[in-house]
Amino acid sequence: xxxxxxxxxxxxxxxxxxxxxxxxxxxxxxxxxxxxxxxxxxxxxxxxxxxxxxxxxxxxxxxxxxxxxxxxxxxxxxxxxxxxxx
Numbered sequence: 001x002x003x004x005x006x007x008x009x010x011x012x013x014x015x016x017x018x019x020x021x022x023x024x025x026x027x028x029x030x031x032x033x034x035x036x037x038x039x040x041x042x043x044x045x046x047x048x049x050x051x052x053x054x055x056x057x058x059x060x061x062x063x064x065x066x067x068x069x070x071x072x073x074x075x076x077x078x079x080x081x082x083x084x085x086x
Contacts, residue, residue, distance in 0.1 A: 023049060050080050 026045070038046075054077050058068045068076075 023052075046081075050077060053080055 054073065057076060058073060061068055
């Protein structure tokens with residue numbers, strides 16, 4: 001039974017990595033540079049991506065027994081918004 005759980009855990013981890021890669025590829029379709037004015041849809045896509053990343057990171061930290069308040073959440077969101085490549 002532990003072999004089944006081990007395999008299931010590996011498959012779940014692979015699925016998570018694939019979903020993250022798909023999200024990064026989707027965002028890379030929205031190539032922004034200094035001469036480009038972002039559209040409403042591009043900004044919304046970036047915002048929703050950052051919100052999902054923040055939610056996942058917050059859930060992970062809280063699962064480790066850490067409490068994330070509104071200020072920490074806002075700072076994490078701001079930090080993530082600085083790095084567009086992720």
